[in-house]
Amino acid sequence: MLFLITIYVNILFCLDLRVVSVALDKSARESDKLSLLSFKDKIAQDPLQVLNSWNDSVSFCEWTGIICDSNNQRVVTLSLEGWRLAGSLTPSIGNLTFLTGINLRNNSFHGEIPQDLGRLSHLQYLNLTRNLFSGEIPQNLSHCLDLKVLDVVYNELVGNIPNQLSSLTKLEILGLGANNLTGAIPPWIGNFSSLLSLSLAMNNLQGEVPSDLGRLSRLRIFKIFANSLSGTVPISIYNISSMYYFSVTMNHFHGRLPPNIGHTLPNLQFFLGGINNFSGPIPISLTNLTSLVNVDFKENSLTGQLPVNIGKLRGLIRLNFGSNLLGTGEASDLGFLPSLSNCTSLQVLSIDNNRLGGELPVSIANLSTQMWILTMGGNLLKGSIPVGIGNLVNLTLLAIEENNLTGSVPKDIGNLQMLRQLFLSRNGLSGSIPSSFGNLTQLISLSMAENRLEGSIPSSLGNCRNLISLNLSHNFLKGTIPKEVIGLSSLSISFSASHNSLSGSLPLEVGDLKNLEELQLSENKLSGRIPSTLGNCLSLERLRMAGNFFQGTIPESLSDLRGIQEMDLSRNSLSGKIPEFLTKLSSLYFLNLSFNYLTGEVPKEGIFRNATAVSLRGNSKLCSDDQELELSACHEQGSPTSGKSLSGRDVALIALAIVVFLPLSVFCTLYWLRCRRRNSTTTASPSSEEWHSEISYLELLKATDGFSSDSLRGVGSFGSVYKGTLYKDGSIVAVKVLNLHERGASKSFITECNALRNIRHRNLVKIISACSSVDPQGNDFKALVLEFMPNGSLEEWLHPNIDEKHEVRKLSIGQRLSIAIDVAFAMEYLHHHIQTPIVHCDLKPSNVLLDEDMIAHVGDFGLAKFLYETTESIQAMSAGLKGSIGYIPPEYGMGGQVSILGDAYSYGVLLLEMFTGKRPTDDMFKDGLTLYKFAEMAVPDGLIQIADPRMLSAPKQDETSDAIYKYASQGSSDETRLRECLVSVIRIGLSCCRPSPGDRMLVKEAVRMLQDVRRSNPEF
Known part of the structure; x- marks a missing residue:
C-alpha cells in the first residue's frame, strides 16, 4: 500500500511540474513576442513594409525574418538583411535569450549597439554590417562565448577595440573594418585559433602589427589596409600558409x-601592399604562388627587376608595380614581358613611373586580348612602338608617355576601337598622326604633346565625337586647323595645339566649342582676324593665342566670355583700342596684350586697376597715367603719337568750344534728368545700361497672357514666376511678380534689384528689367524681368x-559635376570678385536654374546681403536668421553674423544633396542623423550605396543602389573611377558644410578642387 501511495504522489508531482513547465514556456514565448514588438516600435522607416506581417493574425514564428525552434517555439534567428529599415536597435533584443543568429546587414539602423546583446549567451552569429551604428563596440559582447561571427563592417563605431572581447x-x-576605430591592434587576437577572416581595414588604427597574429594558422583573409599602421609586417604573418587574401595597402609599412x-603562402590569390614604403627587390619566389590573380604594390620603393618568369602566374588578372624604383635603364629590364603572354586572363598591367629601360619587345602584341589597361609611362623606354600593339583590341587605356620612344606612331592603334584614353606625350615620336585615329570613336582623351610629329592634323579626328581633351602641342605640325576638329562640340576640357607651325585662319567652327575650358594656340603662324564666333565659347576660362599673326581689332563678341580667367593675345598684329568690355570680365585675373599695335588710352577699371595682372608692353601707341604699366602718360602728351605742344590758335579754339557748348550740354543734362524723374513714376528700373528702360505693367500683362495659369x-516665398514673350522683340523672359501682401516682399524686391544691378556673370541669372507700377485696380505692382531658363530648376x-506622365529626367554624374562647378563659380564671383562682396543667404536647388545647354545660373537674391570690410573681419550690414531650413548654417540660428562661410555651408549641403539625391529635410534625418553625418559615414567605400541611383550608369535604370554596389565592387576601371570621383566630391561637400564656420572650406577653394576632379575623370 505504501508503495502505491508513493507512486501516486510522484505522479501528482510530475503533473505539477509539467503544468509549471507549460506555464513557463508560455510566459517565455510571450516575452519573445513582446521583445519583437519592441523591436518593431523602434523602426522609424519600413519602405518595403516588411514588418506589416508582424501582427496578431499569425504566430510570431511566422513573421517575416523570424525563425523559431521547432520544439519550444522560441526565437532562434532574426534575419532582416537588406530591407532598408531605419531606426534604432531596442535593448529588449537582449530578452530573446534563445537567439543564435542576428542578421541586420544592409539597413539604416543608427544609434549605439545595445550592451544587452551580452545577455544572449547562445548567440553564434552577429552581422550588423552596412548600417549607421555609432558609439563604441559593446564590451558585454564578451559574454557571448559561443560567438563565431562578429561582423560590424561599414558603420560609424569609435573608440578602441575592447580588451574584454x-x-x-x-x-x-x-569584421571591424570601415569604422572610426582608434588605438592599436590588440595582440590577444592571436589567441583566436579558429579565426578564418580578420578585417580591420579603413579605420584609424595606429602602431605596429603584433607578431602574435602569426599564430592564426587557419586565417584565410587578412585585411588591415587604409589605417595608420607603421613598422614592418611581422614575418610570422607571411608564414600563415592558409591565407589567400592579404591586403596591407595604404599604411606606413x-x-x-x-x-x-613563394613557399610560405601557397594558397595566396590576392597580394596587395600598395601605397606603403616597402623596399628591396621583388622576391623571385613570388612566381611559385601560382594561384595569384591580383598583385598590387604600386607606390612603394621596390628596386631591382620583375622576375623574368612571372608568366608562371597563368591566372593573373591584375599586375601593378607602378610608381616604384624598378629597373636600371638597361635592356634586361623588360625581360619579364615575353613570359606574360602565358597569362591569358591578364586585364591590367601597370609598370609606369619606374626606371625601366630597353626597347618594347614585339611580343607585347601577344599579351592577353582581355587587357584593358596598359600603363608604361614615366620610364626610360626607347625604340619604337611595336606595330602589333593593335592586337590588344579591348584596351581602354594605353599610356606610354614620358619615355624616349622614337619612330612613327603605328597605324594599327586605330584598331583599338574600345580605347578611351591614349597618352603618347613627351617622347621622340616622328612622322604624321595616323588618319586611322579617326576610328577611335570611344576616345575621350588624346595627348601626343612634346614629340616630333610632322604633317597636318588629320581631319578624321573629327569622327572622335566623344573627345573632351586633345593635346597636340610642342610638335612640328603644319597646315591649317581642320574645321572638323576645331568644331568638335564634345571638347570640354582642353584643345591645345600650341608650339607648332600651323597656319591659315582660325576656323569659324571654333564657336562650336561651347563647353571648352581651355584653348591653347600660341606660337604658331595663324593669321587673319580673331573670329567673332569665339565669343560663343561661353565656358572658356583660359585663352592663349600668343605668338601668331592675328590682325584687326579684338572682337566685341569676347565680352560674352564671362568666366574667362586668363587671356593671352600677345605678340600678334592686333590694332585698335583696348575694348572697354575687358573691364567688366570679373573673372579675368591675367591679361597679356603686349607687343601688338593697340592705340589710345588704357582703361582704368576692372583688371586694369591691378598693373601686375596686365601686360601691355610693346604697344607704342598706348598711353596710361598708371606708371606701373610703363607706358606714355596721357595727361602729358595728349596722345602717345603726339609729341607737339598746343599752339595759341588751338588754345583759342578750345576756349571758344567750351564757351559755346558747355551751357548747351548743361541744359540738355537738366532736361534729361527732368524727363527721367517724370517717367520713374510709372516704370522704375534699377540702373543698368543693359536693362530695358520702358517695360510697363501693360507690356508684362500682354507678355504673360494676362498672368495666366x-x-x-x-511659386516662391515672395511671389510667382511666369513665362512671357516680349512683343517688342519676341524674346522669351521670366517674369517674377512679387506678392506684396507677403511680409518682406517689397524689401526682397529692392534687395534683389540692388544685388543684380551692377553684377554680371555667366552663372548668375541675368535681370533684364524691373517694373514698379500699379495694376488696373490701383494696387502696387512690382516685378522683375529675368532671362528665361528653359530647363527649369535643379530642384x-x-x-x-x-506623377508626371512623361519620362522622369535624369542627371548623369558628369552633368551634376558641371552644375556644381557652375554654381561654385557664381558664388566665388559674389564673394571675391566684386567691389562689395555679396552673401546670397538662400542657396538651394530651387534657386539654381538651368539654361538650354544645362549651364547653371544662380538666382533669387531676395535675401542677399552686402558685406563691408572692417579691420577685423567681414561683417554683414544686417543679420538675422536667413535662408531655407536645411540649408541655413547653424551659426545663423544662434545669432551669428552673415558671412561668406554661411554660403559655403549652404553650398556644401547642396553638393551632398546633388550626389546622394537626399534633401537635408528628408524624413530619414532624425534623432541626430543629418545629411552631413549620413554622407560622412559612407566615406569612402559606402558612397556607391548612398549615391543617387539615377545618376549611376547602371545596366538597368531601376537597379537599386545595393545592386550597383555589388556590380561596382567587382573592380572594373569605370566603377573604380566612379567610386574615386564620388569620394572626392563628397569630401569637398563635407569640408564646405562643417558645423564650425572656422573649419569650412571656402567656395573658391571648392571650385579649384572640383575642377581637378573633373579633369581627373574626363569620362564622366
Missing part, C-alpha cells in the same frame, strides 16, 4: 618582402514629380 575564442570571422614568400512656372531634376 579577448574571451571570444571561438570566433571564425571578425616599410622593410622588405620575405625572399621565401498656363504661363505660371512656379526639378534632383527630385522629379513621380
Whole structure:
C-alpha cells in the first residue's frame, strides 16, 4: 500500500511540474513576442513594409525574418538583411535569450549597439554590417562565448577595440573594418585559433602589427589596409600558409618582402601592399604562388627587376608595380614581358613611373586580348612602338608617355576601337598622326604633346565625337586647323595645339566649342582676324593665342566670355583700342596684350586697376597715367603719337568750344534728368545700361497672357514666376511678380534689384528689367524681368514629380559635376570678385536654374546681403536668421553674423544633396542623423550605396543602389573611377558644410578642387 501511495504522489508531482513547465514556456514565448514588438516600435522607416506581417493574425514564428525552434517555439534567428529599415536597435533584443543568429546587414539602423546583446549567451552569429551604428563596440559582447561571427563592417563605431572581447575564442570571422576605430591592434587576437577572416581595414588604427597574429594558422583573409599602421609586417604573418587574401595597402609599412614568400603562402590569390614604403627587390619566389590573380604594390620603393618568369602566374588578372624604383635603364629590364603572354586572363598591367629601360619587345602584341589597361609611362623606354600593339583590341587605356620612344606612331592603334584614353606625350615620336585615329570613336582623351610629329592634323579626328581633351602641342605640325576638329562640340576640357607651325585662319567652327575650358594656340603662324564666333565659347576660362599673326581689332563678341580667367593675345598684329568690355570680365585675373599695335588710352577699371595682372608692353601707341604699366602718360602728351605742344590758335579754339557748348550740354543734362524723374513714376528700373528702360505693367500683362495659369512656372516665398514673350522683340523672359501682401516682399524686391544691378556673370541669372507700377485696380505692382531658363530648376531634376506622365529626367554624374562647378563659380564671383562682396543667404536647388545647354545660373537674391570690410573681419550690414531650413548654417540660428562661410555651408549641403539625391529635410534625418553625418559615414567605400541611383550608369535604370554596389565592387576601371570621383566630391561637400564656420572650406577653394576632379575623370 505504501508503495502505491508513493507512486501516486510522484505522479501528482510530475503533473505539477509539467503544468509549471507549460506555464513557463508560455510566459517565455510571450516575452519573445513582446521583445519583437519592441523591436518593431523602434523602426522609424519600413519602405518595403516588411514588418506589416508582424501582427496578431499569425504566430510570431511566422513573421517575416523570424525563425523559431521547432520544439519550444522560441526565437532562434532574426534575419532582416537588406530591407532598408531605419531606426534604432531596442535593448529588449537582449530578452530573446534563445537567439543564435542576428542578421541586420544592409539597413539604416543608427544609434549605439545595445550592451544587452551580452545577455544572449547562445548567440553564434552577429552581422550588423552596412548600417549607421555609432558609439563604441559593446564590451558585454564578451559574454557571448559561443560567438563565431562578429561582423560590424561599414558603420560609424569609435573608440578602441575592447580588451574584454579577448574571451571570444571561438570566433571564425571578425569584421571591424570601415569604422572610426582608434588605438592599436590588440595582440590577444592571436589567441583566436579558429579565426578564418580578420578585417580591420579603413579605420584609424595606429602602431605596429603584433607578431602574435602569426599564430592564426587557419586565417584565410587578412585585411588591415587604409589605417595608420607603421613598422614592418611581422614575418610570422607571411608564414600563415592558409591565407589567400592579404591586403596591407595604404599604411606606413616599410622593410622588405620575405625572399621565401613563394613557399610560405601557397594558397595566396590576392597580394596587395600598395601605397606603403616597402623596399628591396621583388622576391623571385613570388612566381611559385601560382594561384595569384591580383598583385598590387604600386607606390612603394621596390628596386631591382620583375622576375623574368612571372608568366608562371597563368591566372593573373591584375599586375601593378607602378610608381616604384624598378629597373636600371638597361635592356634586361623588360625581360619579364615575353613570359606574360602565358597569362591569358591578364586585364591590367601597370609598370609606369619606374626606371625601366630597353626597347618594347614585339611580343607585347601577344599579351592577353582581355587587357584593358596598359600603363608604361614615366620610364626610360626607347625604340619604337611595336606595330602589333593593335592586337590588344579591348584596351581602354594605353599610356606610354614620358619615355624616349622614337619612330612613327603605328597605324594599327586605330584598331583599338574600345580605347578611351591614349597618352603618347613627351617622347621622340616622328612622322604624321595616323588618319586611322579617326576610328577611335570611344576616345575621350588624346595627348601626343612634346614629340616630333610632322604633317597636318588629320581631319578624321573629327569622327572622335566623344573627345573632351586633345593635346597636340610642342610638335612640328603644319597646315591649317581642320574645321572638323576645331568644331568638335564634345571638347570640354582642353584643345591645345600650341608650339607648332600651323597656319591659315582660325576656323569659324571654333564657336562650336561651347563647353571648352581651355584653348591653347600660341606660337604658331595663324593669321587673319580673331573670329567673332569665339565669343560663343561661353565656358572658356583660359585663352592663349600668343605668338601668331592675328590682325584687326579684338572682337566685341569676347565680352560674352564671362568666366574667362586668363587671356593671352600677345605678340600678334592686333590694332585698335583696348575694348572697354575687358573691364567688366570679373573673372579675368591675367591679361597679356603686349607687343601688338593697340592705340589710345588704357582703361582704368576692372583688371586694369591691378598693373601686375596686365601686360601691355610693346604697344607704342598706348598711353596710361598708371606708371606701373610703363607706358606714355596721357595727361602729358595728349596722345602717345603726339609729341607737339598746343599752339595759341588751338588754345583759342578750345576756349571758344567750351564757351559755346558747355551751357548747351548743361541744359540738355537738366532736361534729361527732368524727363527721367517724370517717367520713374510709372516704370522704375534699377540702373543698368543693359536693362530695358520702358517695360510697363501693360507690356508684362500682354507678355504673360494676362498672368495666366498656363504661363505660371512656379511659386516662391515672395511671389510667382511666369513665362512671357516680349512683343517688342519676341524674346522669351521670366517674369517674377512679387506678392506684396507677403511680409518682406517689397524689401526682397529692392534687395534683389540692388544685388543684380551692377553684377554680371555667366552663372548668375541675368535681370533684364524691373517694373514698379500699379495694376488696373490701383494696387502696387512690382516685378522683375529675368532671362528665361528653359530647363527649369535643379530642384526639378534632383527630385522629379513621380506623377508626371512623361519620362522622369535624369542627371548623369558628369552633368551634376558641371552644375556644381557652375554654381561654385557664381558664388566665388559674389564673394571675391566684386567691389562689395555679396552673401546670397538662400542657396538651394530651387534657386539654381538651368539654361538650354544645362549651364547653371544662380538666382533669387531676395535675401542677399552686402558685406563691408572692417579691420577685423567681414561683417554683414544686417543679420538675422536667413535662408531655407536645411540649408541655413547653424551659426545663423544662434545669432551669428552673415558671412561668406554661411554660403559655403549652404553650398556644401547642396553638393551632398546633388550626389546622394537626399534633401537635408528628408524624413530619414532624425534623432541626430543629418545629411552631413549620413554622407560622412559612407566615406569612402559606402558612397556607391548612398549615391543617387539615377545618376549611376547602371545596366538597368531601376537597379537599386545595393545592386550597383555589388556590380561596382567587382573592380572594373569605370566603377573604380566612379567610386574615386564620388569620394572626392563628397569630401569637398563635407569640408564646405562643417558645423564650425572656422573649419569650412571656402567656395573658391571648392571650385579649384572640383575642377581637378573633373579633369581627373574626363569620362564622366
